[in-house]
Amino acid sequence: MDWGNMLFQDWEGIVRTLFVGLLAYICLVCFLRISGKRTLAKLNAFDLVVTVALGSTLSAILLQESIALAEGASALGLLILMQYLVAFTSVRWSGFARVVRSQPSLLARNGEFCRNAMKQERVTEEEVESAIRANGGREVEDTSAVILESDGSISVIR
Template identity: 50%
Template structure:
């Protein structure tokens, strides 16, 4: 418990450096992957976005995970999301498998309780 607030400057410097590099790596990958990664969010896109945030946090706070491991993990998630989006645009069956139809639950000031 003696290192609860401060362990050493090396640890803080490493966290800062890895944080900056991981952040810019994620921004670069999101820019390369295009707007699909962040726009038109469906439930699957939201899950991938949360997973990216979790991966970034793990890279920042877990000393056993290297920056390159984290960058590759984020790249794999973005790549798989891009592939799934590509396939779902070309296959209605696959699109229905990974996405659900929206349900209207509020209309003209009233809740639609049966939905």
């Protein structure tokens, strides 16, 4: 095993990573500014997938010499364009929105757990109680509703 090659190969690779990385980062920031705040919103599973895909694509551009900056920028642009089109269509067509986005689920109502919903959403009583404490409550009886939101967060209405 060549330990020296594992730690350092050559300056050309480092300079390429720095140069392409800077340009790819600037490109990504410009695309995100053009596409708007919604592109990286934490609203649903689809948004999370796009956010992870953007990070993965940026990483590939930085580290894989076989990917040219123009190809990487095209991939970033495509992901952002698809996110924009999904959001645009979701706002205008509720049927499409139902397919792409999950609906909030009621986990507790009037101080009692909704066990069927909790089972379906794979949420434990301990997780609901933790959310209640994080929102200033002590126990489920202190709430009028506990809701699992579309983004995976838990809202507590006291």
